[in-house]
Amino acid sequence: MSQSRPVEVAPGIYWVGGTFANQGLQCNPYLLIDDQEAVLIDPGSILDFEEVWGNVCSLISPDQIRYVILHHQDPDLCSSVPLFEQRGCRFQLVTHWRTKMLVRYYGVSSDFYIVNSHQNQLKLTSGRTLSFLPAPYLHFPGAIMTYDALTQTLFSSDLFGAFSPFWTLEAPEDYLEQMKSFHEHYMPSNEVIRPVMESLMGLPILLIAPQHGSLIRNDIRMYIKALRDLECGAFLHSVRKNLDISGGYLASTEAVLKRYASLYGQSEAQRVLLESGFRADPDLRILPVLEADHQMWDMVSERMFARKGVEWLMTAEPLVERLAYEYEIPLPEVYTAHLARSNSELQRLSEENKSLLAARDRLAQNLIGVEQSMTHSQLTGLYNFPFFQNYLNEEIGAITAKGLQTNPALIVLSLDQIERIKYRYGDKEVDQLFKNTALLLEATQEDYQVYFKLPGSLFACYIPHAAKARAVEVAEELRNAIASSRKFVETVTASIGVVSLQELQPEEQQPSVASNRFYEIAQERVRIAKNKGKNRVCSNSSPEDTPSKCDILLVEPEQTVADVISVVLENMQYNVQRATDGEIALEMAGRYQPELILSEVMLPKMDGFSLRQELLLRSDTKSIPVLYMSHLKTEESVRRAMDLGVIHYFRKPLMLAELRGVISNLASKGERL
Ligand SMILES: [Fe+2]
Ligand SMILES: [Fe+2]
Structure with a gap:
């Protein structure tokens, strides 16, 4: 059919x-x-x-x-x-x-x-x-x-x-x-x-x-x-039924007959019964016989076997064994003849059965927790380290085998103050720290990000497909969430390494080695972030390769004003880069890592206040000193500038002597200049 x-x-x-x-x-x-x-x-x-x-x-x-x-x-x-x-x-x-x-x-x-x-x-x-x-x-x-x-x-x-x-x-x-x-x-x-x-x-x-x-x-x-x-x-371990033995044969034969009918049809079941010398009503209840005994049980089973072969015997075996156990009657002869096992085999099975029963008890106890405990950290509820290794092997193995059609990123994060908190408050507080960190991570979790708790102070986030810049953004969000959280017993920060799979060298992109190398690079960057002063994101193993630094980033939309200021600063022997709006300034601050930013407040796209707020959110720009300048200098604007930690607020038009004086002063005070 x-x-x-x-x-x-x-x-x-x-x-x-x-x-x-x-x-x-x-x-x-x-x-x-x-x-x-x-x-x-x-x-x-x-x-x-x-x-x-x-x-x-x-x-x-x-x-x-x-x-x-x-x-x-x-x-x-x-x-x-x-x-x-x-x-x-x-x-x-x-x-x-x-x-x-x-x-x-x-x-x-x-x-x-x-x-x-x-x-x-x-x-x-x-x-x-x-x-x-x-x-x-x-x-x-x-x-x-x-x-x-x-x-x-x-x-x-x-x-x-x-x-x-x-x-x-x-x-x-x-x-x-x-x-x-x-x-x-x-x-x-x-x-x-x-x-x-x-x-x-x-x-x-x-x-x-x-x-x-x-x-x-x-x-x-x-x-x-x-x-x-x-x-x-x-x-299979059922309750024994309290029936006399003849009732047991009858009930068992009817139960097997019902199963047979469900597979092969009512009339086929009736035929088996007739050929065995018995009859049943349309509901397959066997019509009264003088005594239901093992002959009925044996003959009906024999006829079923004769008509449907070993396949039926095997299909019905669990049911027949259960019935024989429940009613304390022997297995039908056809079973003992065709499915007999040697004594030693029986012995082996009974041993096996004992151990299976013991295993059943353990299984029943552990079942609910087993899946969770095998894959999750009990403390944080995040996936655990063995799961992480397995997951990374599988994912990275498959992606590298297919020639890197997708580009995952890995973020590894280390809490900076574990030793101190352990020393001051004890292990319990460290556990609490891990739990709270897991909650913070989950709160920032987006679709497709997977979080893990790794050994020691480490956590990880796997992003299946993301440009590296996006992964760095995610890492910065995590860093900020941790550093600004009030959930911890005292301020806690994280040093974070970010790596994208495409950064691996061609020889490292073999499925057998790629996942290890991927994780290694992320850990290496965590160490760099720690060495550079903690509470930062590192996404490059060779920081020296970044574009050359500049001394001062000048953010000024008016070209003539920018020209004048540039001349003054260059005459003071500073290397100056120029930006004309807030967004460009933000990007250049990350790229050139200036020692100082001198910025107009009224800027296209992103004003000076927002620029400063954004700079504070990024680990590589948060400590760059900022000076404001503007025709707008009200009490309110000055107060906002002070709240944002801006060092000085020049009124325009600038007095060049004041500009020179403030900058020389900063340099002599050992600010970054
Ligand atoms: Fe299956
Ligand atoms: Fe199936």
């Missing part, structure tokens, strides 16, 4: 899968179309690719696929990604970082969008937001689900999936049984599944769209509760 056309399952959401007769495990890719943008969800396997591709192309042009969501790393949902890439699609792979580690091995070349670095959200151009819900260990540590609030659709990946020998897109009536069977095999334990299902209870859901099995629209809470309470996986 081949499903040749896509099906709209919710407004703008299409099932775009392929189908194969009797494969038993249907895979469901979905396409979400939002205006001109499309998101492909769990695209599928190599086997389905041509059908899925045809379905997608019948709805949109493939270059509209901007994102591909991979809920975990299995081949039934990921292996077609390289085939989409080979057909020219350009998209980002949206997934958990743990999944990314494995998805790379399919040979994919697309960039990744790591959901944990984006508050588990993806915002589409229209503003529509998809949320990612963690489903750890169901059945991969980095498994996630996707929730679309607009249509209230939950893309649940393997959860809510089912074995489906006779697949239908909409869930059939007995879907619950099919679903249980799948989860018994593929999900690890009730302890793991329960909290995730409980987290879904409060979510408004109109449609569950799983990666296997069928769409669930009705009785959604009933399905969630069924999985919440399901005993599944290697940790």
